Amino acid sequence: KEIIDLDTIPHVKFIVVGGLKQKEIEAEAKAMGIGDKFEFTGYVPKSTLKDYLKTFDVFGYPLAQYHYGTCDLVLQIAMASGVVPIVFNNAMEKLFIKNNKTGIVVKDKKGYVQAIINMYNNINWRKELSNNAKEDAIKRFTLENLDNEWEKVFNEVLKYSKVSRKWEVSRGRWDINKKEITYADVFLESLGHYGGAFRYNYNAKTFADLIFSQKRIEELAHIPSWQTETKGSVHNYYSYFPDDKHLKNWSKIMKEELK
Incomplete structure (x- = not known):
């Protein structure tokens, strides 16, 4: 209406x-x-x-x-x-x-x-x-225009000097004793500095840390771009990796916040 x-x-x-x-x-x-x-x-x-x-x-x-x-x-x-x-x-x-x-x-x-x-x-x-x-x-x-536009982008990127990329996990900034990379690790890595709330929850040492980080995740739940079931959201990752306890928890927190 x-x-x-x-x-x-x-x-x-x-x-x-x-x-x-x-x-x-x-x-x-x-x-x-x-x-x-x-x-x-x-x-x-x-x-x-x-x-x-x-x-x-x-x-x-x-x-x-x-x-x-x-x-x-x-x-x-x-x-x-x-x-x-x-x-x-x-x-x-x-x-x-x-x-x-x-x-x-x-x-x-x-x-x-x-x-x-x-x-x-x-x-x-x-x-x-x-x-x-x-x-x-x-x-x-058209495919021709698409091809031309992509070529422009690639040519521009190739002008930059090569740099060495390393995962945050490999530098020990999340868990220095970690031996295996989990699906939650991959999700956090994909977010970069935008994943602060999830990373804080991931590394929480006390109950107070858990509550604080959960509140921040609940706040994110109200932003449309975090609500999508696709595009690399936590819900997207959880749909593919349902056995990951962190992804399950984060997805649950965000969905329950919107009920």
Whole structure:
């Protein structure tokens, strides 16, 4: 209800493709009295995704402000399919979309609602943006362009002098008596200095240390980038290595904090 004016567009239909949050979103929609406005497809193979996109007038993509996306594939697919994207002015979206040319970029929820109304009321403009989005995506998101951009990055990196890399574990800064590297060690190593709360908990010597570090981990649980089940989060590591006691504990702490 916050991103659509049901009085202006009474026959609106939301098609939600994907299954990770389906039950949660479906329950929320029903609780708000708009369950009939939604169609949930569940998981669909990528090969059939284009069949759904063909039925879309616009591609609603209101991501949270501090999301971690940098090169969103689904946004590329939508644009290449000629579906007009409507997004917030986050860093990634602004890089992808030329406002009022290949899509609509808005500042807030009010602007989002108005953008959808404008697309509903102006079919010709929507068709123009659709054609522009498709043309721009096909030109920009090609293997040739991708290859050229990666080559630029590699050439830039090769200019730097080689340096010797050593794990913190091997330097004895976590546990000097450790003989084997655990999966929790790998997780901590991947975080670098951002893993302070987990490392403090890992090395806790007293009950007070455990309580203090747990509070810090609970604080992290409220940050969206730490809540994801993928992208190298503690939940991601725990899903692959469920027997690691530290990963199990950290994942449990963060999830229970959000209940």
